[in-house]
Amino acid sequence: xxxxxxxxxxxxxxxxxxxxxxxxxxxxxxxxxxxxxxxxxxxxxxxxxxxxxxxxxxxxxxxxxxxxxxxxxxxxxxxxxxxxxxxxxxxxxxxxxxxxxxxxxxxxxxxxxxxxxxxxxxxxxxxxxxxxxxxxxxxxxxxxxxxxxxxxxxxxxxxxxxxxxxxxxxxxxxxxxxxxxxxxxxxxxxxxxxxxxxxxxxxxxxxxxxxxxxxxxxxxxxxxxxxxxxxxxxxxxxxxxxxxxxxxxxxxxxxxxxxxxxxxxxxxxxxxxxx
Numbered sequence: 001x002x003x004x005x006x007x008x009x010x011x012x013x014x015x016x017x018x019x020x021x022x023x024x025x026x027x028x029x030x031x032x033x034x035x036x037x038x039x040x041x042x043x044x045x046x047x048x049x050x051x052x053x054x055x056x057x058x059x060x061x062x063x064x065x066x067x068x069x070x071x072x073x074x075x076x077x078x079x080x081x082x083x084x085x086x087x088x089x090x091x092x093x094x095x096x097x098x099x100x101x102x103x104x105x106x107x108x109x110x111x112x113x114x115x116x117x118x119x120x121x122x123x124x125x126x127x128x129x130x131x132x133x134x135x136x137x138x139x140x141x142x143x144x145x146x147x148x149x150x151x152x153x154x155x156x157x158x159x160x161x162x163x164x165x166x167x168x169x170x171x172x173x174x175x176x177x178x179x180x181x182x183x184x185x186x187x188x189x190x191x192x193x194x195x196x197x198x199x200x201x202x203x204x205x206x207x208x209x210x211x212x213x214x215x216x217x218x219x220x221x222x223x224x225x226x227x228x229x230x231x232x233x234x235x236x237x238x239x240x241x242x243x244x245x246x247x248x249x250x251x252x253x254x255x256x257x258x259x260x261x262x263x264x265x266x267x268x269x270x271x272x273x274x275x
Contacts, residue, residue, distance in 0.1 A: 008074045009100050012055060012079035022112050023101045026185045028055060029076075029124050029171055031094035033086045036178045038149035038159040039131075043078075045165050046095050049126060050076045053167035058099055062125055062172045070110060071099040073171070083201050085208075085237060086158060088134070089245075094181065097171070120184045123177040125170050130163030155215065155248040201237065207232065208232075208240040 001021045009024075010016050030049065034040045041049065058071035075098040084092035101107060113119040131140040135158050138145040148160045178181070209232045216228035232240060 001123045007076070012072055012074065014201040021103055021108075022073060023097055023103050023114075024038075024073075024140070025114055027097050027122055027171075028182050028185055029097050029122065030179050031092065031181050032090060033092065033179065033181065034088060034157060034159045037155070037178050039162055039178075040086070040159055040167075041162050043090070043093055045128065045158075045162055046078045046093055049095055049124075049166040049168055050078050052165065053095070053097060053124075053125070053171070056170055057166055058122075058173070060169050060173045062170070062174070063122070069172070070107065072237065073097045073099050081199075083237070085204055085241060088159075089241060096185070114184055117184075119173050121174055121177045122182050122184070123172050123174045123179070124168065124182070125172070126165055127169070128162040128164060129166050130161075132161040132163055134159045134161055139248070152254050157209075185228045205237055205240060208237070208244060209235075212240065212244050212247060215251060216225065219247060219250050 001022070005024070006017075006019060008023075017217055030041055030046070031263050032041050032043060032046060053073055053076050057069050058073070059065075059068045060070065075139060077096050079096055081092045081094075086092050103111070103113065108248060110119065111171060129141060133147050134143050135147040135153050135156060138147075140160060146152065149158050149160060151158050180241070192273050209229075212232055213225050213228050217225035228243075232243065235243065
């Protein structure tokens with residue numbers, strides 16, 4: 001722990017604490033990826049949350065009782081990972097927070113569970129006054145639209161963009177968070193972190209390639225899909241995103257609605273195997 005970190009922590013304490021009296025850890029509170037509820041925070045929302053979550057308490061299962069308070073956030077930072085792309089086609093961004101606990105006899109077990117990866121996943125509680133449809137731009141907090149969250153429209157997954165964050169209440173340890181990436185982070189060395197990032201990006205690129213192959217199949221049949229398989233093998237992330245956009249544009253011009261992740265699309269393509 002640096003002297004600067006200790007100073008930030010002591011802003012919230014009644015007396016000056018020493019490093020050995022404290023337990024600190026970092027946690028990803030949320031990101032701009034589309035979550036399990038088909039919602040996502042915008043880049044602007046993450047910046048708003050970054051300011052609002054400084055000083056906020058950590059609890060368990062969103063139970064707002066004083067006996068349930070376990071930790072407090074003393075610093076936050078929005079981080080952009082340019083090597084990774086979200087399902088919405090944006091650079092991946094996440095809100096990282098630094099939290100502290102006072103070492104006591106009562107929380108020894110909790111600290112051990114955090115270190116052991118048992119207590120890991122987290123969820124946040126906040127207020128967003130804007131809830132914008134990703135397809136038509138309608139603000140669902142004011143008026144509803146005909147688009148259904150979780151359904152694909154011209155290859156685009158319908159979701160709600162959470163904007164204009166007005167307050168942040170707390171963050172909690174939970175069993176199943178809405179955001180799959182939210183949780184306590186591990187302190188890796190740079191080499192291990194780089195390998196992990198490369199593995200994540202390889203998985204994302206693989207998903208992009210599969211989307212392009214399906215789009216090519218629906219717009220041009222097996223010959224087009226086979227050509228897409230060969231063409232995408234050596235493409236980087238930016239090139240894959242651009243090719244996917246071109247196929248999506250082609251499908252709109254031809255009037256073909258491609259629902260990449262729908263069961264019907266899988267059934268239609270069942271006889272075509274790509275290696």
